[in-house]
Amino acid sequence: MIYLAAPYANQDKEKVMRSVNKHVANFLKDGFAVYSPLSMGHYASQVDRELNSLPLDHWRKIERQAMLVCRSLYIITLPGWQESAGVKRETAWAREFGLPVNFLQP
Numbered sequence: 001m002i003y004l005a006a007p008y009a010n011q012d013k014e015k016v017m018r019s020v021n022k023h024v025a026n027f028l029k030d031g032f033a034v035y036s037p038l039s040m041g042h043y044a045s046q047v048d049r050e051l052n053s054l055p056l057d058h059w060r061k062i063e064r065q066a067m068l069v070c071r072s073l074y075i076i077t078l079p080g081w082q083e084s085a086g087v088k089r090e091t092a093w094a095r096e097f098g099l100p101v102n103f104l105q106p
Helices: 013-029 037-047 049-053 056-068 085-096
Strands: 002-005 072-076 101-104
Touching: 002 013, 002 037, 002 085, 013 037, 013 072, 037 049, 037 056, 056 085, 072 085, 085 101
Parallel strands: 002 072, 072 101
Antiparallel strands: none
16 A cells, blocks of 8 residues: 655645645556545545544554555655655654655656
8 A cells, every 4th residue: 555645734735635636546546555644634524524623643643553554655746845744754654664755746
């Protein structure tokens, strides 16, 4: 399974989500299982607003658990990706778990 990361905080959310979901769709069409915390969380929180009030630690635990079953990390290189705290954390986890880190153009 592929873990797909992108910067999200302080970004144009719709622009980010278009890029993320484009890549999710491409991976799925190519036959790869893919996990995107942004794709899952963004839309789920629109359906259930209570998700927005969950502490960040709750989401971090879920993201880390998901990465444990992944075989690689792909980062979408949207503006701000190198400064993104989330992308930095996900990259550190990938390195900790010995996963290759790959990059995708937006």
